[in-house]
Amino acid sequence: MNKLKWVILIIYASSMALLRILKLGVLSYTPIKKHIFISVWFGGLANNIIQLAQAEYLAKRFGFTLHVPAHQFLKVGQKYNLHEIKPVSEQRPYFPSTPSTVILDLLTEPETPLPEYGFFRRMFWRFDILPLSPDMADYRRVLRQDLFPVIPHRDDDLIKDDTLVIHMRSGDAFWEDLTKLHKGYIQPPLSFYLEIIDKFEFKDIVVVTQDDFKNPCINELKRLRPEIRIQTSDLQADISTIMSARHLAVAHSSFSLCLGLASDKLKQMFVPQFDMTNKFNYTRAPFWPNIYKYAFVAKTPLSHFRNLDCDVRLVKVSDYVPIGAWINTPEQRSLMISHSRNSIAFR
Known part of the structure; x- marks a missing residue:
């Protein structure tokens, strides 16, 4: 792909990211019914836990209703609304056929319409939750209080206090x-x-x-x-x-x-x-x-x-x-x- 196409792609992706940040910032503080849809599970189990943690952080702090796809390991169906909406990646003129993971995510749209105030995102990247920026205490609170029961585990009696x-x-x-x-x-x-x-x-x-x-x-x-x-x-x-x-x-x-x-x-x-x-x-x-x-x-x-x-x-x-x-x-x-x-x- 030539330099002109890359410039067009970067400008377009940057504008998409800024619009997403602005939309989330405005709606987070607006007292209306709003939704977050995790679009797809990205990568391995740890990445999926991060996706849930960041979405749950927004849901708890700003009143979003959280919707997630079914997961083969995490017990998400016991806590969250499950959805079956698939992502559709749109290819626009001058854009490459195999865009990078980040650009692909910015271009992804749901195959069916969402509620009026709904977000369809991976919820993994930092720009997925900007302008909000959780600290480690925020992650710890969400992971321990909300995601602890979602992760299949049992007590290991061989692990002692020391x-x-x-x-x-x-x-x-x-x-x-x-x-x-x-x-x-x-x-x-x-x-x-x-x-x-x-x-x-x-x-x-x-x-x-x-x-x-x-x-x-x-x-x-x-x-x-x-x-x-x-x-x-x-x-x-x-x-x-x-x-x-x-x-x-x-x-x-x-x-x-x-x-x-x-x-x-x-x-x-x-x-x-x-x-x-x-x-x-x-x-x-x-x-x-x-x-x-x-x-x-x-x-x-x-x-x-x-x-x-x-x-x-x-x-x-x-x-x-x-x-x-x-x-x-x-x-x-x-x-x-x-x-x-x-x-x-x-x-």
């Missing part, structure tokens, strides 16, 4: 096919886990991970601390273990972050924070939902974590691979093991 549960992401973060690998999927180094374990003197430790063991920290931590238990179970069992944790070290993953914040047992959470490449900072970060950006980007002001009912310890990982530069090379995997504990700082 147990540290560690979520180590493996799987897709270590794909060898670089065309599929996400450059933002950098995972914490071994030093992150060792500093937490030693500083807080944890003895009973459970690592929740995937059974491919591609994350090199799994086997190395087990070698250094043979007493740890490694769990590779089914989805509901892993969710149950994470949501039973009083002390939780999350991966660079919105999966364990959201589950921890939804838990009624959580007392302390350790969150790794990383630097970010300039390219990601200007082309990706502006679209990310606040819950992800605030948690994992090192420059996040601590003010976004005020008024939480649990202790969130932000852990800065310096002298490391930044978000946006992960390509799963042998050198990067080696750094995950050799990274100095002197470059780990609790904020």
Whole structure:
């Protein structure tokens, strides 16, 4: 596609985003009957939980009625109105046949008419809820009070008051096919886990991970601390273990972050924070939902974590691979093991 078409596309998409922001801002404070329709479930389970959390935040604060599609795992039908409206992506003159995910979302329309004051959005992107901007305390409140019963789980009796549960992401973060690998999927180094374990003197430790063991920290931590238990179970069992944790070290993953914040047992959470490449900072970060950006980007002001009912310890990982530069090379995997504990700082 030539430069003229890209310019037209960007101008059109920007105008669409501004109109959406203006419409939401006006209707949020207007005392009329209004609706939010989550258009489609986007990505994996954690993304879907974020979609629900952001939609629920608006619904509770401004009186929107929330409508969602059926979900294969989350028990949304017990709490929300289900809808079967499908999205229709319109292609306009001069626009590409395969627009980016964000542009596609802006161009998406429902296949059938909505109520007069209705929004049909993914509710994942930051611009989906602008001009409103929830802080971490807002996410925590919605996840714990409203989404806790929607997430299938049970109490894990093996998790005690002094147990540290560690979520180590493996799987897709270590794909060898670089065309599929996400450059933002950098995972914490071994030093992150060792500093937490030693500083807080944890003895009973459970690592929740995937059974491919591609994350090199799994086997190395087990070698250094043979007493740890490694769990590779089914989805509901892993969710149950994470949501039973009083002390939780999350991966660079919105999966364990959201589950921890939804838990009624959580007392302390350790969150790794990383630097970010300039390219990601200007082309990706502006679209990310606040819950992800605030948690994992090192420059996040601590003010976004005020008024939480649990202790969130932000852990800065310096002298490391930044978000946006992960390509799963042998050198990067080696750094995950050799990274100095002197470059780990609790904020």
